[in-house]
Amino acid sequence: MTAGFIQSNSALNISRFTPRQGEVLDAALGLLVKVGDKLTMNEVAKAASCSKETLYNWFGDREGLLISIVQWQASKVVMPEVDFSRIDRVGVIRGLEIFGANLLQVLTSDTSVALNRVAIARAVSSNLGSIVLENGRFAMGKRLKPLLEAGRDAQLLSFDTSEAAYRCFFGLLVQDTQLRMLLGEGINMSAEQIKAHAAWASNQFMKLYST
Amino acid sequence: MTAGFIQSNSALNISRFTPRQGEVLDAALGLLVKVGDKLTMNEVAKAASCSKETLYNWFGDREGLLISIVQWQASKVVMPEVDFSRIDRVGVIRGLEIFGANLLQVLTSDTSVALNRVAIARAVSSNLGSIVLENGRFAMGKRLKPLLEAGRDAQLLSFDTSEAAYRCFFGLLVQDTQLRMLLGEGINMSAEQIKAHAAWASNQFMKLYST
DNA sequence: TTCCTTCTGTACCGTACGGTACGGTACGCT
DNA sequence: AGCGTACCGTACCGTACGGTACAGAAGGAA
Numbered sequence: 001m002t003a004g005f006i007q008s009n010s011a012l013n014i015s016r017f018t019p020r021q022g023e024v025l026d027a028a029l030g031l032l033v034k035v036g037d038k039l040t041m042n043e044v045a046k047a048a049s050c051s052k053e054t055l056y057n058w059f060g061d062r063e064g065l066l067i068s069i070v071q072w073q074a075s076k077v078v079m080p081e082v083d084f085s086r087i088d089r090v091g092v093i094r095g096l097e098i099f100g101a102n103l104l105q106v107l108t109s110d111t112s113v114a115l116n117r118v119a120i121a122r123a124v125s126s127n128l129g130s131i132v133l134e135n136g137r138f139a140m141g142k143r144l145k146p147l148l149e150a151g152r153d154a155q156l157l158s159f160d161t162s163e164a165a166y167r168c169f170f171g172l173l174v175q176d177t178q179l180r181m182l183l184g185e186g187i188n189m190s191a192e193q194i195k196a197h198a199a200w201a202s203n204q205f206m207k208l209y210s211t
Numbered sequence: 212m213t214a215g216f217i218q219s220n221s222a223l224n225i226s227r228f229t230p231r232q233g234e235v236l237d238a239a240l241g242l243l244v245k246v247g248d249k250l251t252m253n254e255v256a257k258a259a260s261c262s263k264e265t266l267y268n269w270f271g272d273r274e275g276l277l278i279s280i281v282q283w284q285a286s287k288v289v290m291p292e293v294d295f296s297r298i299d300r301v302g303v304i305r306g307l308e309i310f311g312a313n314l315l316q317v318l319t320s321d322t323s324v325a326l327n328r329v330a331i332a333r334a335v336s337s338n339l340g341s342i343v344l345e346n347g348r349f350a351m352g353k354r355l356k357p358l359l360e361a362g363r364d365a366q367l368l369s370f371d372t373s374e375a376a377y378r379c380f381f382g383l384l385v386q387d388t389q390l391r392m393l394l395g396e397g398i399n400m401s402a403e404q405i406k407a408h409a410a411w412a413s414n415q416f417m418k419l420y421s422t
Numbered sequence: 423t424t425c426c427t428t429c430t431g432t433a434c435c436g437t438a439c440g441g442t443a444c445g446g447t448a449c450g451c452t
Numbered sequence: 453a454g455c456g457t458a459c460c461g462t463a464c465c466g467t468a469c470g471g472t473a474c475a476g477a478a479g480g481a482a
Contacts, residue, residue, distance in 0.1 A: 020459095036335035040439060051460045053442080062440065120393045121332030124247035129395035137387060168415070171386035175378045176348055178390060182331045184340035204379070204419055231429095251469060262430045264472080273470065 015075040017068070021058060024048040025072040032069060033114040037121045041065070066128055070115055074135035077106060079143055084150040089210070092151045093202050099144055100173045100198030107174060108189055112136075113181050120182070141166050158211045165209055172201040226286040228279070232269060235259040236283040243280060244325040248332045252276070277339055281326055285346035288317060290354055295361040300421070303362045304413050310355055311384045311409030318385060319400055323347075324392050331393070352377050369422045376420055384412040 017025065027048035032039050041062060045052045059065040079102055082095045106112050115132060123129035141163065148165050151157035159165040181187050189197070228236065238259035243250050252273060256263045270276040290313055293306045317323050326343060334340035352374065359376050362368035370376040392398050400408070 037332055038336070041441080042439075045461090049460080051462085052440090053444095053461095054459060056441070057458090116390075116394070117331055117334065120328050121248055123328065123393065123395035125249070127395075129393075133391065133394050133396060137391065167386045168383065171382035171384075172379065173382075174387070175382035176385070179327075180344065180348065182334065182340075182393075183327070183344050184334035184338075185344060207419060208415055252471080253469075256431090260430080262432085263470090264431090264474095265429060267471070268429095 015072065017072060021068075022072065024050055024055070024058075025069055028065065029069050029073060029111065029114075032118065033110050036114060037118045039118075063122075063126060063128070066118060066122075067131060070119070070128065070131055070135065073111060073115060074139075079103075079106075079140070081143075082147055084146065087150050087154050087156070089156050092147065092156055093206060095147045096144075096169065096202035096205060097195070097198050099147070100169070100201055101195050103140055103170075104173060104177075104189070104194045104198055105191070107178050108181060108187065108194070116178075117182060137170075140170075144169070155211060157209050159209055168208065169201065169205045172204050173198060226283065228283060232279075233283065235261055235266070235269075236280055239276065240280050240284060240322065240325075243329065244321050247325065248329045250329075274337060274339070277329060277333075278342060281330070281339065281342055281346065284322060284326060285350075290314075290317075290351070292354075293358055295357065298361050298365050298367070300367050303358065303367055304417060306358045307380065307413035307416060308406070308409050310358070311380070311412055312406050314351055314381075315384060315388075315400070315405045315409055316402075318389050319392060319398070319405070327389075328393055348381075351381075355380070366422055368420050370420055379419065380412065380416050383415050384409060 015022075024044075028039070028044045031043055031047050035043070041052055041055055044065070045055055055065060059068050080098050082098070116136075119128045119132040144166055145162040148157060148159070148162045152159065152162075157165070177187060177189075226233075235255075239250070239255045242254055242258050246254070252263055252266055255276070256266055266276060270279050291309050293309070327347075330339045330343040355377055356373040359368060359370070359373045363370065363373075368376070388398060388400075
């Protein structure tokens with residue numbers, strides 16, 4: 001059980017944005033965290049020291065800018081990658097703990113909260129929600145499932161579908177934390193608390209799914 | 212293990228709204244479910260066949276109207292009440308199942324999703340989020356904890372705090388369902404699926420917390 | 423009847439904001 | 453040098469929407 005971090009989108013941090021566009025999107029993201037959905041194009045242009053016309057040339061319209069912000073952020077998130085070559089019970093638990101701590105860390109970050117807020121706010125009339133879902137929850141599932149399935153192959157875990165097992169782990173890990181943060185409750189989890197909770201969730205998960 | 216339904220706010224369905232105000236709030240709620248946060252005062256007035264001036268007289272401003280909608284809806288939600296006089300292992304499980312099924316039913320309803328969406332959208336600049344939290348997640352905890360504590364008193368369950376146990380049950384029950392619905396994923400759970408999932412969650416919960 | 427209260431319907435005001443136009447500048451490239 | 457491209461800053465337009473004002477209907481009390 002070892003190793004490093006991988007980009008959440010494509011291998012070599014290739015994104016569809018130029019460096020300058022990245023700067024603009026960083027400024028927009030920072031603003032989004034501050035003011036939420038009431039972010040205006042004027043404010044973005046001012047904060048990024050670029051003209052509104054450039055914003056519209058690059059991103060089309062406000063919706064396109066928001067989508068680009070989400071994709072830009074997703075291209076920056078890194079998650080741990082695990083090595084399944086030599087897997088045992090302790091390795092599975094370690095993998096769950098590392099993955100869980102990282103996931104919880106991301107989900108409780110200001111950035112994630114802000115992006116989910118705006119995606120939820122616009123979910124009725126936009127597909128921003130599905131993009132967030134795709135780059136967030138769905139991408140996470142694809143990361144964890146190999147570990148779960150390796151555990152099952154090694155006769156360490158028992159479940160019908162890795163999807164169901166992932167959802168259960170997610171529930172144990174996140175509980176109502178994310179929703180409460182989205183609703184504005186000021187929850188501050190230290191790195192230690194996050195680690196401890198991820199360890200607890202991994203432990204509970206093993207109680208339910210280990211052979 | 213028996214019995215009925217209680218109002219989620221005060222005993223006798225006394226709310227701070229007149230019948231006519233309730234009609235207006237019902238119309239507003241229906242509209243909110245349809246169009247989400249971009250609900251306008253003009254639309255509400257039209258849908259409710261009342262004048263804008265009346266809306267402002269009754270509810271102060273748009274924010275006040277939204278708060279009133281939340282409180283109006285909360286005053287209509289009913290949850291099952293359980294009888295703890297004769298409690299045993301089967302009774303605890305039954306209580307969890309009934310409670311869980313009702314909670315999941317509420318959380319996956321169009322109304323709940325719409326209200327949570329608008330509360331989340333405005334969480335940065337308004338206290339609507341805390342009101343939703345108070346009437347939703349928090350009120351639910353107060354309903355379930357007596358059952359959990361009765362189970363502990365009867366030596367059937369073991370946990371440190373009923374809060375932690377409740378959060379774990381919530382996690383097992385809701386998992387990522389609510390977030391995905393908030394983000395616009397069309398999840399339709401039939402009453403049977405909800406019941407089955409509540410039973411599964413109750414069962415898993417007992418594996419973790421029964422003595 | 424007259425007066426008062428409460429409500430509806432509509433017209434109106436001010437402003438914020440998405441989107442566009444355009445002049446001016448920096449920096450290539452030939 | 454001349455030209456094109458890409459960008460900044462700013463002024464501007466149109467509209468949607470929160471909030472207010474007001475005229476008049478409905479009904480109740482005297």
